[in-house]
Amino acid sequence: MNVVVLTVDQDGSRRGSDQVPTALGSLADVPARLAFERTVGDEFQGVLDDPAAVVRALEVLLRSGDWNIGIGFGEIETPLPAQARAGRGPAYLAAREAVTHAKSSPWHVRAVGEGDSVRALESAVWLWAALLSRRTPRGWEVADLVDEGLTYDEAATRIGISQSAVSQRAAAAGIAEGRRARELVEHLTRTALGGGR
Secondary structure, eight states: OEEEEEEEEETTGGGSOOOHHHHHHHHTTSOOSEEEEEEETTEEEEEEOOHHHHHHHHHHHHHHOOEEEEEEEEEOOSSOOSSGGGOOSHHHHHHHHHHHHHTTSGGGEEEEOSSHHHHHHHHHHHHHHHHHHTOOHHHHHHHHHHHTTOOHHHHHHHHTSOHHHHHHHHHHHTHHHHHHHHHHHHHHHHHHTTSOO
16 A cells, blocks of 8 residues: 655754644644554654645644654555554655655655655655745735635735735735645645556
8 A cells, every 4th residue: 555654753852842742733634544643752653645635734744844754655564553653664664764864854854755756746845845934924824814715805804904915915925836836746746656647
């Protein structure tokens, strides 16, 4: 069974508080083959087979900026265990290698697996992370409302500012570019999983 294993390690955990519980709470509604759970210390893992779910999980993690993210593609042994940390197989080894290298990589993200699409995916995630890193809290406020399905006019009413102010925030936050980046990362994840071009 081809899957994505995300192995995630808190960046700079010795200097700050434990962020794993908060991250697990934020990821609780992401559809996973094996749910995200703490493995050891400040690390957690999840197993996913849906490209859209991978994108949702990555956006949560990239948004906070607190994580070294290893994205491992490959097979895992079946039958599946009850918990992510009990799994075995090449995807787990790839995720372990990826999170180790993520600590010294751009945006603290690496992807490991077979095929050119995995490298392309990693490049797309780096570019997406660069875009997300420039968003201010005001930009995220607009982005979140737009993701809920609100128009700029509706977002303006909700926030209590003008539509032109919302448009300015959206442009500064790179909302249109962020949507395209999500689509690209989802497409490349699907390709890397062997689900077409």
